[in-house]
Amino acid sequence: MRDRLLATEKVKAIDWRDGTLFLLDQRVLPFEQTWIACTDVSGVAEAIRSMQVRGASAIGIAAAYGMVLAVRARIAEGSDWYAALEEDFALLADARPTAAHLFWALNRMHDRLDRLKDNADPVATLEAEAVAIHESDREANLTMAQLGVDVIRRHQGNAQAILTHCNAGALATGGFGTALGVIRGAFLEGMVERVYVNETRPWLQGSRLTAWELLNEEIPVILNADSAAAHILKAKGITWVIVGADRIAANGDVASKIGTYQLAVNAMHHGVRFMVVAPSSTIDMHTASGEDIPLEERDGDELLAVGSVRVGADVEVFNPVFDVTPADLIDVIVTEKGIVERPDTAKLAQLMCRKRLH
Template sequence: MREQLLAAERVKAIDWRDGALHLLDQRALPFAQTWLSYHSVADVAEAIRSMVVRGAPAIGIAAAYAVVLGLRARLQAGGDWRAALQADFDLLAASRPTAVNLFWALNRMRERLDRLKDGDDLLAQLEAEAIGIHQSDREANLTMAQLGAELIRKHQGNAQNLLTHCNAGALATGGFGTALGVIRAVFHDGLLERVYADETRPWLQGSRLTAWELAEDGIPVTVNADSAAAHLMKTRGITWVIVGADRIAANGDVANKIGTYQLAVNAMHHGVRFMVVAPSSTIDMAMEHGDDIILEERAASELLELGGAPIARGVEALNPVFDVTPADLIDFIVTEKGVVDRPDAEKMAQLMCRKRLH
């Protein structure tokens, strides 16, 4: 299956070449495929804030490359470049608060930098670290795709109707995707009947991005309003809900795109299995449970305007970007280190002690 999946890789969102970071502008999809080039930390931080790049793993990868850009600029400027570079780390860390992969990638880049001496080829070493983060995420995607597909084969070997939320595909990662990676593997295994993609208000990542990715691969997909999900579970034979994650607490609670929590509640009521697919870099063992996770809120205008035109007047709007799904609503967490069945603190700790699967 691995060879089939590699051959099917068509979509990518991040490219590092000629000493610059190139990002596919996800705000323009699906109507335009526009690549933007970045040469500074400040510009990459703004790209993360403004959703040019999104998805926890992709944000982390972009930030890693941004550190390389920052180091190059600080070395050229001279002076105390290490102190100056700390401001770049701080700027990137402030760009999105919920996705733990951002902080994981920045810590990994900082640790590599701390091991280097001024006489080393600092720029080449740090660039190699960022490329390694990117490549390891791609490998993790492929491993998770195989593990998730095997779960579905094991529990229900016939054709599947799957439901997913937001976008956890190639656009959100350094490779094949997390949740969509599993869905792609199920499709290539001949076990997929149809994918139902929640539109995922208010940025419509489901209808704009997930549906586009799946259609590009020839995978049968139907877009539905977020509020139709329970109805589909009742009437359309949904067998699995498969989602990604932006942060997973030590007890298995999962922070993901707003609307995930209600999907998990509805899935349990309808006897639909619930799978979370995310790399181990998304697991924050310092976060005891999900209630401690900082959940980003965005501008009210994202709810009160449509295409810049107001759709409501004289009211306030609450626009949380993420919610937390309790671990007891989750059937499986799939990572590149293995699978956790009915997650809890003990099982998550055991998972994080394992070496990576290959």
């Protein structure tokens, strides 16, 4: 299946060329395909904050390249570049507080910097590390796709209907996607008849991004309002809900796009299996449970307008970006290290002790 997935690769959201980071602006898709050039760390931080680039893995990859731009600029300034870099690390870390992959990538870049040898070129060394982070994410996507397809095949191998939320595809990662990677793989294996996509208010990542990705690969897709999900689970023969994750606590609680929690509750009520697909870097063993995960809130104007058109009354707004799905609502977590069914603290600890898939 790996070769078949590679042959279908059509979407790329991050490109590092000639010392410049290029990001596909996800705010204007699917109507425009505009690439933004980031030449300094502040530009990368703003791209993350403003959601020009989004998705846990993609944010981490962009931040890694952002640190390459930062070290190049600090050295050119001729100051104490090593100490000055702490400001750049903090700038990127503050851009989006919930996604664990952002902090994982920054910590990996920091560790590589700390192990820098006296005669080594800091820019070249960090560039190689950022490229490695990018490439390893793509490989992880391929592995997760295969593992997720195996899980679906084991429970039900016939063509089926799947529901997904937000966008956990190529646009959100360095490769084929997490949740959408599994869906792509299952479709190639003849196990997906159609995919229902929640529109995902207020940024409409489902209708603008996920539907666009699936259409590009000629996978049958049906778009629905978020509020239709329970009815669809009841009436449309859904066998799996498959989503990504922004952070997974040590006990298996999952922080993901707002609306995921209620989707998991509805899935359990209707006897529909619930799968979370995310790289192991998303698992935060230092966070005991979902109660300890910082959940980002954004400006209320995002709910009061669609694009540039005001649609809401002048009212106070609560606009959380993420919610937490308790582990007891999750059937399986799929990572590149392996799968965890009915996740809990002991199972995730065992998974994270693995150095590689086995």
